[in-house]
Amino acid sequence: MKDAWSADEVRKAEEPLIAAGEPLMARAAYALAQAVLREVAARPVGGHPTRRRAVRPSGVRLRGSLGSDGLPGTARVRPGRSAGTRGDVRGARALLLVGPGNNGGDTLFAGVHLARRGMTVTAVLASSRVHDEGLAAFEAAGGHVVKLADARVPSVVQSARMSDVLLDGLVGVGARGALRPPAGGLVRALADAREAAGERWPYTVAVDIPSGIGVDDGVVGGPVLPADRTVTFGALKPGLLLPPAALIAGEIELVDVGFPTPSGSDQWASAAQRVALGRHSMGSTDIGSGRVQRMEPGDVAALWPTPGARDHKYTRGVVGVIAGTSTYPGAAVLATSGAVRAGAGMVRYLGPEAVGTRVLLARPEVVVAGGRVQAWVLGPGVTPFDPEEGPDADGQARRIFGALAAVTGVLSEDVTGGKMPAVIDAGALTMLEHRLPAWAVLTPHAGELAELLQGLGHEVDRADVEARPLHWVRTAHQATGATVLLKGAITVVAGPGAAYAQADAPAWTATAGAGDVLAGILGTLLAGRSAEVVQDETLAARLAAAAVLVHGRAAARASAGGPVAALEIAHAVPAVLAELLSD
Numbered sequence: 040m041k042d043a044w045s046a047d048e049v050r051k052a053e054e055p056l057i058a059a060g061e062p063l064m065a066r067a068a069y070a071l072a073q074a075v076l077r078e079v080a081a082r083p084v085g086g087h088p089t090r091r092r093a094v095r096p097s098g099v100r101l102r103g104s105l106g107s108d109g110l111p112g113t114a115r116v117r118p119g120r121s122a123g124t125r126g127d128v129r130g131a132r133a134l135l136l137v138g139p140g141n142n143g144g145d146t147l148f149a150g151v152h153l154a155r156r157g158m159t160v161t162a163v164l165a166s167s168r169v170h171d172e173g174l175a176a177f178e179a180a181g182g183h184v185v186k187l188a189d190a191r192v193p194s195v196v197q198s199a200r201m202s203d204v205l206l207d208g209l210v211g212v213g214a215r216g217a218l219r220p221p222a223g224g225l226v227r228a229l230a231d232a233r234e235a236a237g238e239r240w241p242y243t244v245a246v247d248i249p250s251g252i253g254v255d256d257g258v259v260g261g262p263v264l265p266a267d268r269t270v271t272f273g274a275l276k277p278g279l280l281l282p283p284a285a286l287i288a289g290e291i292e293l294v295d296v297g298f299p300t301p302s303g304s305d306q307w308a309s310a311a312q313r314v315a316l317g318r319h320s321m322g323s324t325d326i327g328s329g330r331v332q333r334m335e336p337g338d339v340a341a342l343w344p345t346p347g348a349r350d351h352k353y354t355r356g357v358v359g360v361i362a363g364t365s366t367y368p369g370a371a372v373l374a375t376s377g378a379v380r381a382g383a384g385m386v387r388y389l390g391p392e393a394v395g396t397r398v399l400l401a402r403p404e405v406v407v408a409g410g411r412v413q414a415w416v417l418g419p420g421v422t423p424f425d426p427e428e429g430p431d432a433d434g435q436a437r438r439i440f441g442a443l444a445a446v447t448g449v450l451s452e453d454v455t456g457g458k459m460p461a462v463i464d465a466g467a468l469t470m471l472e473h474r475l476p477a478w479a480v481l482t483p484h485a486g487e488l489a490e491l492l493q494g495l496g497h498e499v500d501r502a503d504v505e506a507r508p509l510h511w512v513r514t515a516h517q518a519t520g521a522t523v524l525l526k527g528a529i530t531v532v533a534g535p536g537a538a539y540a541q542a543d544a545p546a547w548t549a550t551a552g553a554g555d556v557l558a559g560i561l562g563t564l565l566a567g568r569s570a571e572v573v574q575d576e577t578l579a580a581r582l583a584a585a586a587v588l589v590h591g592r593a594a595a596r597a598s599a600g601g602p603v604a605a606l607e608i609a610h611a612v613p614a615v616l617a618e619l620l621s622d
């Protein structure tokens with residue numbers, strides 16, 4: 040499990056270390072410099088292979104000296120740097136964007152290492168206040184310093200274009216809100232130039248976080264320079280896992296600066312062990328509400344209901360699927376296929392006879408008849424209040440209402456005789472009348488979540504949900520009581536005391552019907568652990584994150600880099616599970 044800590048938690052963790060005189064900044068700066076040196080040294084002569092600028096048409100190389108505006112790269116000096124042998128970075132150029140706090144301090148001290156290795160390093164100070172010791176060390180190491188107040192933004196942009204590597208050290212976990220001027224203006228200009236330059240842009244490293252993102256929520260509310268790599272210190276930050284910020288943070292490198300609780304594997308190995316032991320104690324008391332986690336492939340085996348010798352089809356879990364109408368029969372095929380391929384003991388289908396026939400043609404294993412189930416999948420391909428739809432939709436809506444009653448326990452006499460977990464998807468999301476338990480998992484995409492929230496009195500549209508997904512997923516969880524899974528390139532899940540951000544699927548997954556398959560997979564997981572899910576309010580969210588991971592990996596496997604059809608995602612699930620469960 041990857042575990043991201045809020046800015047407050049990071050501060051609490053670092054306080055005693057700083058008081059004890061631990062050299063946190065020195066460690067951070069060293070690791071940051073190593074990341075830069077690795078990248079620069081690995082490049083062929085002339086820097087980035089796709090970039091024009093490292094070798095000028097004249098063959099004259101720019102290095103070291105400053106132009107009239109104080110920035111390097113405007114004067115031509117001696118030709119040829121000797122970079123080209125592995126590890127040799129002499130003459131390569133780094134531009135450092137330096138803010139007022141310790142994030143700027145990390146960046147200046149990293150600059151010291153780079154300068155000592157022979158790189159030409161220039162720091163652009165975006166603020167009149169700057170880390171004093173860092174600046175003194177940087178200057179002593181031969182770094183060039185430019186005050187943004189004295190330079191024009193276009194010349195900084197030009198200098199950036201001419202650099203091999205760009206370090207964004209404007210703000211870190213001390214950031215509040217969108218970047219303010221003058222840093223904001225500089226970053227906006229750099230981001231525009233980067234977009235215009237395409238591949239021909241220096242390798243960009245964000246220091247701790249890309250400056251300007253919401254550290255705790257991943258919101259991008261103003262200018263942010265997209266990074267190729269983020270070197271982050273002590274612990275991951277939620278904004279590095281959450282959309283939209285995570286989509287512009289590049290590769291994430293976590294540096295251990297000596298936090299007392301290991302920031303990665305150790306702590307979460309013990310959490311995984313607790314899961315494996317069946318003591319699902321990762322509730323709100325264990326995980327600060329600000330934390331965000333990401334399930335990893337190694338976490339799945341402990342959660343997946345794997346059959347043993349004493350199991351039979353009923354103990355393994357029966358999934359009941361109420362999906363599809365004669366207008367949308369495919370959703371029924373896809374949801375049942377997802378459930379079958381994920382390893383349900385049995386899948387029942389309830390719906391119009393014609394749709395049931397199609398389901399059977401695709402999946403003869405499905406039982407097209409009512410009966411006892413251990414989890415419901417409700418709503419794919421059902422449009423309950425559409426006047427254009429015929430009696431099919433009315434019939435499906437009636438069935439869904441009955442099943443929802445079983446989920447919420449509102450009726451004492453219901454079709455299944457007890458409370459049970461459910462996946463509530465698509466059309467069923469428009470049928471919610473009561474507060475739900477955490478074992479009901481809502482699976483909207485952004486548009487559906489916006490509609491749901493509007494129904495709850497929030498003024499929000501799809502774009503708002505996409506801009507602040509964690510906020511709105513948490514709001515929906517709190518307002519409905521249900522576990523909420525927001526589908527997207529990075530899928531966000533929020534349940535009691537926990538939030539997950541899963542980035543497992545290739546963009547090809549954005550295809551009609553892929554969500555129906557996910558609903559089926561999750562239905563199988565909930566059915567397989569039905570009794571535990573209604574006992575432990577945190578389990579549904581973990582199972583939801585695991586289903587997203589398996590679905591995403593199945594999509595990647597089926598895609599193999601090319602397009603993927605939704606049904607093929609379902610077909611790829613057994614091989615993905617075989618791999619994950621055998622580890």
Ligand SMILES: NC(=O)C1=CN([C@@H]2O[C@H](COP(=O)(O)OP(=O)(O)OC[C@H]3O[C@@H](n4cnc5c(N)ncnc54)[C@H](O)[C@@H]3O)[C@@H](O)[C@H]2O)[C@@H](O)CC1
Binds near residue numbers: 049064065144272
């Ligand atoms: N957590 C750790 O273990 C370590 C933290 N270190 C660094 O320390 C950083 C945190 O340092 P600080 O607390 O000094 O905070 P920052 O370096 O994030 O800077 C905060 C300052 O930036 C300015 N600022 C805040 N929001 C702004 C905005 N929206 N626009 C423009 N300026 C803004 C304010 O003047 C504020 O004082 C971390 O991100 C990390 O880089 C490292 O030095 C060592 C290890």
Ligand SMILES: Nc1ncnc2c1ncn2[C@@H]1O[C@H](COP(=O)(O)OP(=O)(O)O)[C@@H](O)[C@H]1O
Binds near residue numbers: 548550
């Ligand atoms: N850009 C993307 N990259 C990766 N996965 C995506 C992307 N966009 C959407 N997805 C995934 O594709 C699926 C689409 O589901 P959904 O929108 O419900 O489609 P449908 O209702 O047609 O089944 C979800 O699992 C979602 O997380």
Ligand SMILES: [K+]
Binds near residue numbers: 208209210245249
């Ligand atoms: K930064």
